[in-house]
Amino acid sequence: MYGVVLHFDLETERIIKTLWKELSDSGISNYAYEIENRKPHLTLSDYSDLKESEYSELFDGYYNSAPKIRLSYNTLGTFMNSGALFLSPNPTEELINFHSNYHNHFKKYNAFSNLMYHPERWIPHCTIANHLDDQKLLEALHFTTKRLESMQTEVQEISLIKIIYQNNKRVIETVISKALI
Numbered sequence: 001m002y003g004v005v006l007h008f009d010l011e012t013e014r015i016i017k018t019l020w021k022e023l024s025d026s027g028i029s030n031y032a033y034e035i036e037n038r039k040p041h042l043t044l045s046d047y048s049d050l051k052e053s054e055y056s057e058l059f060d061g062y063y064n065s066a067p068k069i070r071l072s073y074n075t076l077g078t079f080m081n082s083g084a085l086f087l088s089p090n091p092t093e094e095l096i097n098f099h100s101n102y103h104n105h106f107k108k109y110n111a112f113s114n115l116m117y118h119p120e121r122w123i124p125h126c127t128i129a130n131h132l133d134d135q136k137l138l139e140a141l142h143f144t145t146k147r148l149e150s151m152q153t154e155v156q157e158i159s160l161i162k163i164i165y166q167n168n169k170r171v172i173e174t175v176i177s178k179a180l181i
Helices: 011-023 053-061 093-105 108-113 134-147
Strands: 002-008 042-049 069-077 085-089 126-129 150-168 169-179
Touching: 002 011, 011 108, 011 150, 042 093, 042 108, 053 169, 069 093, 069 134, 085 093, 085 134, 093 108, 093 169, 126 134
Parallel strands: none
Antiparallel strands: 002 042, 002 150, 069 085, 069 150, 085 126, 150 169
């Protein structure tokens, strides 16, 4: 399984990782620790399969000079019947265009992509907790609303990641990454 993800500035990453740890320490959610090397992110696309070398070559050429993206987060949300809690950025034209342009450029991989991440279906989100029952979802929502405030962030990197199995654990491995300028 592969994902194309956007990573945030160090301060935003620190804030979210601190929240993940507090949710875990409180016995509410272990989302952050279910897979090793998880970093806070926005997913642009999710693939069941890719030819890594071919994709990486296209990726490397396309993202030679992509700009950083400024985002504001004011909203917590959940997908219906999902047990997920997430931060949702204000959907700026810049973010929506970045996502749409990505899918237009890499459309040859659509046969392997999750429809949830396609343009006009995509709901940009950074997952805070997942796979929660109703009670834990309420606890996570209450806990998170008391600890987070609106925040301004900057997307600084785009990466192709994959989930591998290593020593009987799921681990996120970065295949290719580009800093945004």
